[in-house]
Amino acid sequence: MNIDVTMDSNAEPETSATDVEVSGPRPHSTLWYEDGNIVLAADVYLYRVHKSILSKHSTVLKDMFQLCSEGEGEPKDSAESASDAEQYEGVPIVRMVNDSDDDVYYFLATLYEHNFFRTHMYTKLSFLKSLAYMCTKYDAHKVRDDLVDHLSQIYPNTLSAYDDIMASKKFKSTRVDRDFHLLAIAKQIDARIVLPTVFYACATQPLSVIMQSSSIIEQGDYDTIISGREKITKHSYKVATLLLLPEKKCQRRNTECEILRTSSLLNYVDFKTDEPPPFPLQAPSDGALPEARADLCKACVKNYLNSLKSSRKSFWDRLPSFFDLEDWNELRQPESKT
Numbered sequence: 001m002n003i004d005v006t007m008d009s010n011a012e013p014e015t016s017a018t019d020v021e022v023s024g025p026r027p028h029s030t031l032w033y034e035d036g037n038i039v040l041a042a043d044v045y046l047y048r049v050h051k052s053i054l055s056k057h058s059t060v061l062k063d064m065f066q067l068c069s070e071g072e073g074e075p076k077d078s079a080e081s082a083s084d085a086e087q088y089e090g091v092p093i094v095r096m097v098n099d100s101d102d103d104v105y106y107f108l109a110t111l112y113e114h115n116f117f118r119t120h121m122y123t124k125l126s127f128l129k130s131l132a133y134m135c136t137k138y139d140a141h142k143v144r145d146d147l148v149d150h151l152s153q154i155y156p157n158t159l160s161a162y163d164d165i166m167a168s169k170k171f172k173s174t175r176v177d178r179d180f181h182l183l184a185i186a187k188q189i190d191a192r193i194v195l196p197t198v199f200y201a202c203a204t205q206p207l208s209v210i211m212q213s214s215s216i217i218e219q220g221d222y223d224t225i226i227s228g229r230e231k232i233t234k235h236s237y238k239v240a241t242l243l244l245l246p247e248k249k250c251q252r253r254n255t256e257c258e259i260l261r262t263s264s265l266l267n268y269v270d271f272k273t274d275e276p277p278p279f280p281l282q283a284p285s286d287g288a289l290p291e292a293r294a295d296l297c298k299a300c301v302k303n304y305l306n307s308l309k310s311s312r313k314s315f316w317d318r319l320p321s322f323f324d325l326e327d328w329n330e331l332r333q334p335e336s337k338t
């Protein structure tokens with residue numbers, strides 16, 4: 001792995017001529033601990049924190065600190081010479097190359113400030129993106145697990161949890177491309193358990209939104225969304241047709257009810273727009289029968305609604321397959337470290 005940070009550990013305490021210039025980054029107002037033993041430098045701020053805390057959360061930083069402390073006893077003419085060393089008030093500085101101030105701040109605040117990342121609350125996208133980037137780059141498992149937990153609440157893996165979250169406004173956003181950004185994050189941190197639901201959320205957007213959002217995600221994921229959407233649409237037609245076939249237990253001997261069922265089916269496929277009929281999980285609770293329902297016999301209505309409910313459940317069970325993913329049980333398995 002390429003680590004885009006440089007650390008200068010060979011500095012002589014408090015006597016170096018290479019202290020950070022006054023015009024450079026300045027100490028951050030909150031993430032600056034007097035007993036901190038490492039200073040992380042981003043473009044605007046310096047963050048004085050603790051190697052022990054960072055090492056606990058990031059294997060990459062831990063390895064780097066270890067390498068640097070081992071190197072302290074080596075001759076000064078080895079690769080990283082003392083002339084390159086930088087420090088701030090005698091504390092070694094790590095330059096956070098390619099990390100923005102937001103990236104560094106959000107990452108450190110998550111580690112240091114209690115409840116800074118509330119996984120059960122709506123959270124702004126820039127924060128989630130920074131955390132996904134930082135926990136991947138620095139191999140920060142606990143931060144990554146918190147992110148997966150957060151995404152799992154927006155994109156649940158059970159139907160009842162999905163219905164609950166859809167009924168609440170908890171994670172609702174006015175931003176039409178948010179699902180696509182969150183899919184990109186889920187892929188980046190390898191949050192497999194959320195993929196079926198986040199893919200479904202993307203695939204059921206209007207086609208125009210999907211096309212406009214194509215640059216946010218990988219080409220392969222875009223293809224998966226398009227093909228999944230087509231499979232789901234076909235599935236919807238098939239289910240609607242099967243459910244509206246004549247009902248064997250009809251109390252009217254298949255006459256009036258049959259006509260009503262047929263007209264409901266014709267209405268279902270008679271699009272007024274370019275968009276397909278409601279996707280399975282968003283379909284109204286009385287399915288394709290909203291107008292005919294009052295005129296059908298009781299047996300027809302009851303059996304239709306029961307079949308609709310069970311077809312919705314079986315659709316959920318099969319959801320991962322529409323996006324060529326492993327089944328739910330496989331996805332729920334704890335990840336094995338490779």
Ligand SMILES: [Zn+2]
Pocket residue numbers: 247249250251252257258296297298299300301
């Ligand atoms: Zn009937």
